[in-house]
Amino acid sequence: MTVRDLGYRAYEGELRPASQNTWVMVRHGLWRIWGSWVNKLVVFFFWVPLIGFALMAFLRWGAGGWGPQEALPEGAGDFARWFASEPQVWLRTVTGVQFWFFASVVTLRSGASVISEDLNNKAYQFYFAKPVTPIQYLAGRAGALAIWIFAVLFVPALVMTLLFVGLSPDDLRLERLGLLLPATLDAAIVAVVLSVLSVATSALSKSRALTLTAWVLVLFVPFALAGLVEKIGDAEWAYLLSVPGLLWSLGDGIYKVERSWDQLTWYYAATSLVLITAAAGYSALRRIQRAEVVT
Amino acid sequence: MSDPDADDREGSVPEAATPKKKKPKKKRAAEPSAGGVAIRAVRLSRWYGKVTAVSEVSLHLGPGIWGLLGPNGSGKTTFMRMIAGQIKPSKGELTVCGEAPFANPNVLARIGFCPQEDSLYDELTGLEFVSAMAELSGYDRVSAERRARAALEEFGLEDAMTRKMGGYSRGMRQRAKLAQTVVHDPDVLLLDEPLTGTDPSSRHQILDALQRRATAGALVLFSTHVLPEVETLTDQLLLIARGQVVAQGGMDEIRQLLDEHPHHIRVQCERPRELASRLMTAEGGIVGLSFRGPDVLEVHTWQPDETYAAIGRQVLESGMKLRSITSPDANLEALFHYLVQRANRGSGMGADAGTGAGPRLQSAAEKAAYEAQLDVGGGR
Numbered sequence: 227m228t229v230r231d232l233g234y235r236a237y238e239g240e241l242r243p244a245s246q247n248t249w250v251m252v253r254h255g256l257w258r259i260w261g262s263w264v265n266k267l268v269v270f271f272f273w274v275p276l277i278g279f280a281l282m283a284f285l286r287w288g289a290g291g292w293g294p295q296e297a298l299p300e301g302a303g304d305f306a307r308w309f310a311s312e313p314q315v316w317l318r319t320v321t322g323v324q325f326w327f328f329a330s331v332v333t334l335r336s337g338a339s340v341i342s343e344d345l346n347n348k349a350y351q352f353y354f355a356k357p358v359t360p361i362q363y364l365a366g367r368a369g370a371l372a373i374w375i376f377a378v379l380f381v382p383a384l385v386m387t388l389l390f391v392g393l394s395p396d397d398l399r400l401e402r403l404g405l406l407l408p409a410t411l412d413a414a415i416v417a418v419v420l421s422v423l424s425v426a427t428s429a430l431s432k433s434r435a436l437t438l439t440a441w442v443l444v445l446f447v448p449f450a451l452a453g454l455v456e457k458i459g460d461a462e463w464a465y466l467l468s469v470p471g472l473l474w475s476l477g478d479g480i481y482k483v484e485r486s487w488d489q490l491t492w493y494y495a496a497t498s499l500v501l502i503t504a505a506a507g508y509s510a511l512r513r514i515q516r517a518e519v520v521t
Numbered sequence: 522m523s524d525p526d527a528d529d530r531e532g533s534v535p536e537a538a539t540p541k542k543k544k545p546k547k548k549r550a551a552e553p554s555a556g557g558v559a560i561r562a563v564r565l566s567r568w569y570g571k572v573t574a575v576s577e578v579s580l581h582l583g584p585g586i587w588g589l590l591g592p593n594g595s596g597k598t599t600f601m602r603m604i605a606g607q608i609k610p611s612k613g614e615l616t617v618c619g620e621a622p623f624a625n626p627n628v629l630a631r632i633g634f635c636p637q638e639d640s641l642y643d644e645l646t647g648l649e650f651v652s653a654m655a656e657l658s659g660y661d662r663v664s665a666e667r668r669a670r671a672a673l674e675e676f677g678l679e680d681a682m683t684r685k686m687g688g689y690s691r692g693m694r695q696r697a698k699l700a701q702t703v704v705h706d707p708d709v710l711l712l713d714e715p716l717t718g719t720d721p722s723s724r725h726q727i728l729d730a731l732q733r734r735a736t737a738g739a740l741v742l743f744s745t746h747v748l749p750e751v752e753t754l755t756d757q758l759l760l761i762a763r764g765q766v767v768a769q770g771g772m773d774e775i776r777q778l779l780d781e782h783p784h785h786i787r788v789q790c791e792r793p794r795e796l797a798s799r800l801m802t803a804e805g806g807i808v809g810l811s812f813r814g815p816d817v818l819e820v821h822t823w824q825p826d827e828t829y830a831a832i833g834r835q836v837l838e839s840g841m842k843l844r845s846i847t848s849p850d851a852n853l854e855a856l857f858h859y860l861v862q863r864a865n866r867g868s869g870m871g872a873d874a875g876t877g878a879g880p881r882l883q884s885a886a887e888k889a890a891y892e893a894q895l896d897v898g899g900g901r
Contacts, residue, residue: 258644352636354607
């Protein structure tokens with residue numbers, strides 16, 4: 227066999243700074259997320275509810291338009307109230323559907339197991355043999371997921387906003403185009419919080435089953451329990467322990483819509499989310515920093 | 522065949538990299554000579570709880586190929602991972618190219634590490650994996666992919682590089698790991714059992730690639746159990762047992778310094794018992810005789826030169842037919858087993874074992890003097 231002579235000499239050209247490695251990690255993380263068939267299904271199906279909302283928006287346009295609404299008659303049902311509500315309330319609903327049915331799935335598939343998969347693949351020994359720091363690694367992992375979640379939440383909001391602009395009277399179009407700002411902010415906050423929390427959860431153990439269970443416990447169980455507590459005791463404070471509840475409450479503030487829960491105002495929610503996210507991110511970073519590549 | 526890196530080295534910048542020339546501040550120049558290509562350890566130790574994996578290792582390795590030998594659990598992998606910056610030493614000093622390697626991007630950019638474990642991302646292709654590793658070493662996407670292709674070709678994966686690694690054989694996975702090790706042309710290559718699972722032809726490719734890099738000035742430290750290949754590739758050895766370097770240096774050097782280990786000479790002749798009786802009365806530092814078969818006599822001696830002469834004399838005088846004279850000690854395996862057994866007995870353990878280190882160092886002056894002695898030069 228002919229041995230290929232590459233004429234090895236030490237590389238003397240220019241290299242990108244090691245700080246660029248965050249972006250490299252993000253880019254490869256995006257491809258890794260796209261490589262999962264679950265996420266491909268998410269991308270395929272997340273248009274379905276959007277098409278449904280768009281059809282309803284056209285229905286309302288046909289029934290009376292998207293101009294200023296008259297007061298609803300007494301005894302109107304919840305759906306009628308929602309149907310007659312302002313565009314930002316519609317956007318909140320669209321975002322809510324995307325959150326529960328799609329963003330949560332992405333976090334389960336590519337967030338809550340990402341680091342445990344790396345641990346299973348003993349990937350640290352490759353990454354940390356290169357000039358990659360733990361913070362770059364964590365930022366890369368969470369960043370890629372955040373971009374995906376942002377896309378899952380923002381793209382439908384963008385489509386709906388443009389639809390509202392198109393269907394609204396001329397004098398309301400600019401105002402409705404302005405909905406892009408809260409839509410962007412809300413999607414960005416949800417993306418950052420969910421990505422950091424789920425990736426931090428995945429750093430808890432090498433066992434995917436354990437990290438996935440932990441993330442289910444974090445994401446769904448407190449919210450369900452808070453709903454129960456609210457029903458039984460009429461106490462909304464329990465939502466303070468629920469990440470989706472906090473995000474929803476903060477979203478109310480961002481969109482300036484009627485609060486879903488009287489006692490839980492957006493600034494309580496914002497403070498709690500900042501603390502929870504920072505603590506989770508710090509804890510994950512410490513775990514990675516402490517992880518020497520021992521097998 | 523064309524050199525895939527020619528444009529990198531000759532200063533022509535690939536198209537995709539051209540815009541980056543506008544921002545020279547953001548770039549760093551590769552500095553292959555900065556800090557010198559060397560690994561230096563002074564009383565390096567690492568323990569996990571009560572288990573000591575590496576104990577008081579002191580050495581200085583220069584450019585060339587170094588074989589790291591040791592039985593399972595002897596501390597080879599821990600030692601390598603400390604050099605690769607993946608494990609922090611519990612005690613002692615360690616520098617690679619002049620700097621401590623742990624979490625140090627300057628050093629890590631100059632190291633290529635091939636871990637022992639057979640673990641890769643099954644869903645990635647070989648090309649994707651090696652390209653990603655090249656990008657993390659500082660190359661732009663275009664250069665990274667080009668280098669990854671070249672590295673994979675070098676290790677014979679040209680036809681498999683676009684296949685998912687989940688379908689690779691063990692040997693192919695090993696070669697993919699080696700490709701990621703060399704893709705950024707590191708100055709220091711650390712290879713933990715690099716020949717595991719490879720066929721003879723792949724081994725030839727791998728050993729040749731290592732030899733080429735060492736000749737060009739890189740430091741190659743590799744661990745293996747395939748002892749004959751160590752002999753083929755280098756005579757610069759580190760023997761590690763129970764976390765301690767029990768010997769370091771050339772094989773001949775090590776053997777000569779093992780004065781407590783009698784030299785063995787195996788003589789295949791017509792009448793071995795008669796030869797044994799004649800040698801018993803001859804001079805030559807003979808300390809023992811044993812029969813290894815109907816026509817094989819093994820002589821144990823402290824003075825091999827004199828004994829060889831005595832054997833020749835006695836054979837001539839007796840007129841017996843001599844078929845062969847060999848020394849099993851020249852075989853690395855014999856040397857390795859002897860040193861490991863000695864370490865296991867507890868004699869010669871630690872920094873004063875073999876030639877790996879000198880006596881225990883108490884003062885700073887002793888330490889400095891000893892460090893100067895550690896400069897053993899380059900491997901083959």
